[in-house]
Amino acid sequence: MARVLTPRAEDFPRWYQDVIAKAQLADNGPVRGTMVIRPTGYALWERMQAELDARIKDAGAQNAYFPLFIPESYLRREAEHVEGFSPELAVVTHGGGKQLAEPVVVRPTSETVIGEFMAKWVDSYRDLPLLLNQWANVVRWELRPRVFLRTSEFLWQEGHTAHADFADAQAYARRILHEVYQDFMVNVLAIPVVVGRKTARERFAGATSTYTLEGMMGDGKALQLGTSHELGQNFAKAFDITYSDAERGVRHAWTTSWGVSTRMVGGLIMAHGDDSGLRVPPRLAPIQAYVMVVKDGEGVGDAAAKLVAELRAAGVRAALDDRVDTAFGRRAVDAELKGYPIRVEVGPRDLAAGNAVVVRRVDGSKTPTAVAEVAAAVLAALDADQRSLHDEALAFREKHTFEVGTLGEALEAAATGWARVPWSAVGVVGEAEANKQGVTVRCLVRPDGGVPDSDDEDGLVAILARAY
Amino acid sequence: MARVLTPRAEDFPRWYQDVIAKAQLADNGPVRGTMVIRPTGYALWERMQAELDARIKDAGAQNAYFPLFIPESYLRREAEHVEGFSPELAVVTHGGGKQLAEPVVVRPTSETVIGEFMAKWVDSYRDLPLLLNQWANVVRWELRPRVFLRTSEFLWQEGHTAHADFADAQAYARRILHEVYQDFMVNVLAIPVVVGRKTARERFAGATSTYTLEGMMGDGKALQLGTSHELGQNFAKAFDITYSDAERGVRHAWTTSWGVSTRMVGGLIMAHGDDSGLRVPPRLAPIQAYVMVVKDGEGVGDAAAKLVAELRAAGVRAALDDRVDTAFGRRAVDAELKGYPIRVEVGPRDLAAGNAVVVRRVDGSKTPTAVAEVAAAVLAALDADQRSLHDEALAFREKHTFEVGTLGEALEAAATGWARVPWSAVGVVGEAEANKQGVTVRCLVRPDGGVPDSDDEDGLVAILARAY
Structure with a gap:
């Protein structure tokens, strides 16, 4: 069989690009540095969104939406912030057929515009904490783009909160760090992230503390998977976010911001992928069990459809592949590339013996299983394989971490x-x-x-x- | 009590703006024509997205994401399309600190860039139909902006599909029109839309047929709530979307596109709102039952919390308001403004008699109800009020429609x-x-x-x- 992917050991960056192309995750966009996220890749992002959104709401933040276009002058109000972002800005100079009186920037992040509105909405201590989040696209011009990892436009969520004092702001930035991000990354993405503090040199432009979650990729490099920032009173002073407090008069608020992006899709690929393609952790997987009709035969199609129904009834995200006009081998390779955790292969010969074959992506094991027991076997395998992927990644990280x-x-x-x-x-x-x-x-x-x-x-x- | 809103009969546009401000749905953004969607407004949009996304997936389309930035040259490839959009474009001329070699436009819609990628992805008839959808922001410079209805940036979904022949494309454009949009608008938004065909003058730039769903607003004016377009082979020819067919050789595909936007939030306000604020149809409502502690008293807080839990267990989206440090009257006015379908008022006096008061937003009725029967009463009221809102809007439309x-x-x-x-x-x-x-x-x-x-x-x- 022809080699589908460049082996990781031969050329890791090439392997990464091969996976993205062959598993149909994304393409490069026509404007340099942009990307097209194809359905297989976007479904991963949608699952990430769903898991994170539920956690963000549990942490008390509400979703909102702020404009894409920000007056250039806003960015200048916080000195470090403008310095940090100036080289990366996309600037709109023409709108509606005319040159604009003031150019506007396409948001690289929304601290400034959200600061402006927090100032309008916050009046007394009763309005705090104000806990906002938005799911949006942002633009940071990239000179060395790489799909999912560094793109001129990417999708993310950005949380922005205002608090009455330092302690409350710090506690919230850390709550998001641990209860939302770490919990999601460890328990859903199965990536054993290291959670720590960025040095002054690596801090977000305008932050007083930046916390980060770092994952080890399959080549031993690190990927920053998310950050949570304490912004002190820097933005509150720049945008005049004040509140009145019966005891202490009018005071500036303390703000935080925190975000994760489509970069996590790249992290997922590089943390778990192998030489046959992606391996998607079961809790994240848009398709957890992929039921394949091997070839036509008496009762095969019906048995496969019935298995899909049973799996769905058991709470498994199952899909049916009955495209028997495409060679089975080709479909199986495609399923491996896309990293579906479990394949259930239903063919005439096994079915005659009352069996289907349960194939686990994590270790490639193939187990003939009585049709009536497939759902239970799949549930057990999904659970075990979620743990295996995490433990394998943890062992890899430990093996490649050196105390010096x-x-x-x-x-x-x-x-x-x-x-x-x-x-x-x-x-x-x-x-x-x-x-x-x-x-x-x-x-x-x-x-x-x-x-x-x-x-x-x-x-x-x-x-x-x-x-x- | 001070008047909260301008009455509709006095000044309908003013009433609309009052509702948006007082119910905290949105604000104007700093760049002219843009808007900030506040949590109360965004929650409505999220519910619209959830309902529509499920229907779009049921219709077989898959979500994807295409870039915000489109090379200017793409728009010029389809003559009518560029003519339709030229006056509305926002143009980025600078990126990463430099003037760009070719300016890029911020997408006003994505037919062109999606056409380019469909051409890459479609090879044989087996690749068709290709059914894509994206949730995204788009920009069309507005000279006379109006929050939710006409904004320079808005949020929407845009579906784009490619088919082997005219009949399949037409059937799909109409399937979306009826099974996705009409079903959602009539049964969830409770707006009895008229579904019809746009005249040549009103058609989308580049379409051969445009279908529309028109709702009557509370002032007798029409609002276009969604459109579905047959694009013939116009974009397929401009972007060379071809497929090979064993019998007939290489042929151009037939494409469709279809979209609904945050404009629907404006439609919701104007179709159902009254002089006390929004009235949100129960099936859409992010909060269906708003359980309010009237004031502190023995067991009041516990009883309210227990009711919220019971309502949630019964499948009702319920929220608790126990902010007894804010006057009850003010909170009740706010709940009316925001249009929660049902308020359950729990106060010491009623509770002593074993009752809570169920207040229906649609007709303002207040019914003391035994605490044990509240959940059943709420379920029945939600169901009835969904119908009432629809029937009221239909009667209004019929009364204000004249056969001439x-x-x-x-x-x-x-x-x-x-x-x-x-x-x-x-x-x-x-x-x-x-x-x-x-x-x-x-x-x-x-x-x-x-x-x-x-x-x-x-x-x-x-x-x-x-x-x-």
Whole structure:
């Protein structure tokens, strides 16, 4: 059989592009750096949205929608913010057939415009906390685009909240970090992320603290899968978000922002994919069980349709493939590429013996199973395979993470994986040095794995790696 | 009590703006013509999305995502299309700090870019029909913006499909029209839309047939709530969407497109709202039953919380309002403004008698109800009130629709409602004449209410009205 994908060991970036093309996840768009997300890829994003949206609502935030176009002047109000985003902006100069009096930027993120409206909506302490989220597209011009990972336009959710004091803002930024993002990534995406604090150099433009969730990809590099920021009173002062408090008079609010994006689709591919394609964790999978008619035969089509109905009744997201005019082998390769967790193959020979074959994507195992027991077998396999994918990724991360003592050793370790090194052995000077060699401080963590309150705590561990 | 809203009879447009502001549905954005959709308004849109998305998937279409930015040259490939959209385009000339070699337009709609990719993806007849949908923002520069109804940026879904022949394309455009849009608008939005065919003058730029769903608003004007287009082979020829067919060689596909937008939120307000605010149909309502603690008292909070739990267990979308530090009257006015279908008021006096008060937004009736019977009463009321809203809107439409015989009579009728007049008595000359007086042909229908295949069928009825 012809080789479908470039093997990962041969050329990981090429393998990544092959998976995206062959599994029909996405295409490059006509404007440089943009992407077309095809149905198979978009279904992954829709499932991510559904899982995250439920968690975000549980955390008390409400969805809203703010405009795509932001007056250029808004970005200038917060000095660090404009500096951070200026080189990445797309600017609209003409609208309705005329040159605009003031050019508008296409939002690279919405802190500024949301700050403007928070200022209008917040009056007294009773209006706080104000917890908003939006699902939207944003644009950051990319010089070296890569589908899902760095694209000039991407889809994301961005949460923006305002609070009465520092403690409440910090608690909320961390609640989102752990209860929404970490829970989703570990338990749904099956990616054992490391959660930590960005150094001053790596912080979001305008933030006082940036927390991050970092996943290890199949080539040992790191991918930042999400961030949550404390913005202090920077945006509240720039946009005059104030509230009155009976005891203490008029005060500026404290704000946070937090986001995850379609970049997670890239992370999913690179964390779990193998040389046959994608492996989608069962809890995320849009199609969990793919019931395939191997070829026509007495009762085969009916048996397959009945299995789909039974699986759905058992709460499994099941789909039927009865395209017998396409060769079975080709369809099976396509199902592997797309990473459906379970295939249930229904063919005349097995069916005559009362069986269908349950094929697990995670390990490729094929088990003839009595038709009446397929639903139970699928449920058990989905559960086990969710755990396997997580545990395999965790073992891989542990194998490729090295405890070292010096910057030199850390840079060496970062050639193949992650280095854990005392932050005191790196520091801001060592960090700049590492950056020159293509290695970044992904985050700082406490020795016990906890998330630091500042870069200056004693005994912090820095995680250094090459990153996407 | 101070007047909350301008009465509809006094100034309908002012009433509309008052509802949007006071019910906190939306604000004007900082860039002219854009809007901020606040949580209360966005929750309505989310429910519309959920209901429509399920129907679109049932019709076999798959969600995908195409880029916001489209090369200017794409729009020029289909002559009518570029002519239709040129005056409305927003153009990005700068990206990443540099002037772009080719300016890009912000999508006003995605026929062109999707056409380009359909051409890549469609090869043989087996690839057809190709049924795609996307949820996205689009931009059409508006000179006279009006929140939800005409905004420079709006949210919508746009479906795009390719078919092997005319009959299949036509059948699909109509399936969406009836099974997705009409079903949703009549049965969920409770708006008794008239479904018909647009005249050549009113057709979408590049379409061969445009079908529309028109609702009557509370001032007798029409609002186009959605459209479905047959595009013939116009876009297939412009973008070279071809497929090979064993029998007939290489042929151009036939395409359709169809969309509904946040404009429906405006339609919902104007079709059902009254002088106290919004009235949201129960099937759409994000909050169907709003359980209010009237004031503190023994067991009141617990009883209210228990009612919310019981209502949720019965499948009702219920929310608790226990903000007893805000005056009850003010909260009740707010609940009316936001149009929650049912309020359940729980106060110490009623509770002592074992009762809560069920208040129906549709007719304002207040019924003391034994606590144990509240859930059943709410379920029955939701069902009845969904029907009432529809029937009231239908009676209103019938009362304000006039059967007339001449263009003159039709123009007169359009001052207060809709005119039904023989299309033969209007014609393209009469249509142009009507347009000068601010009246448009909303659609053509068959005498039996069916949707015509062409503008030239015998006996067609034209519906003339002023419109948003």
